[in-house]
Amino acid sequence: MKIYYINSEEFLKQYDTEFLRQYASDMEFKSVKRFTQYTIGRYLVKAVGIRDFGIADTEIEIVNEKPKFKYSDICFSITHCGKYIAAAFDKAECGLDIEEMKERDLNALSKRYERDFNSVEEFYTFWTEYEAEIKLQQEMKGKYSTVFKNNYILTAVSADPTFSQPSCISCFDA
Numbered sequence: 001m002k003i004y005y006i007n008s009e010e011f012l013k014q015y016d017t018e019f020l021r022q023y024a025s026d027m028e029f030k031s032v033k034r035f036t037q038y039t040i041g042r043y044l045v046k047a048v049g050i051r052d053f054g055i056a057d058t059e060i061e062i063v064n065e066k067p068k069f070k071y072s073d074i075c076f077s078i079t080h081c082g083k084y085i086a087a088a089f090d091k092a093e094c095g096l097d098i099e100e101m102k103e104r105d106l107n108a109l110s111k112r113y114e115r116d117f118n119s120v121e122e123f124y125t126f127w128t129e130y131e132a133e134i135k136l137q138q139e140m141k142g143k144y145s146t147v148f149k150n151n152y153i154l155t156a157v158s159a160d161p162t163f164s165q166p167s168c169i170s171c172f173d174a
Contacts (some may be wrong), residue, residue, distance in 0.1 A: 003087035004172040041078040092160035095136035097128040128155035
């Protein structure tokens with residue numbers, strides 16, 4: 001598995017919203033933030049598909065409510081939080097989630113989820129695993145969580161039982 005991310009603030013210094021419109025698929029968005037997250041995510045997936053996996057036609061289709069390359073077996077999962085948009089790529093089905101760690105009432109969360117959270121990091125590791133597994137849409141066989149950029153948690157899950165960690169987590173340079 002490979003994971004790439006884009007800092008949207010830095011990205012938007014190089015590209016404008018007109019550039020991003022080609023990745024909007026004629027969709028309507030409730031906010032500029034949602035438009036930016038969606039289109040940068042699609043840009044990232046298509047650009048990595050071409051550059052790193054040699055996919056000639058990066059058309060995306062929705063199968064069982066999950067985006068997939070129409071003409072490739074490479075699987076991907078997109079996530080975004082704050083200024084970061086990230087995508088995981090693998091030969092096996094995968095799920096990815098990122099969340100910014102914020103102060104939380106750990107006692108209330110421990111009661112709600114019937115488990116003991118001793119730190120904010122522990123709660124967000126649990127939560128990003130939960131969200132990534134939803135995106136996986138099948139039984140999780142492998143997982144990896146890490147603190148990302150000091151105050152985010154990033155979790156990748158896979159249908160591959162040999163998965164233990166990504167081969168790379170890197171900023172995508174266009």
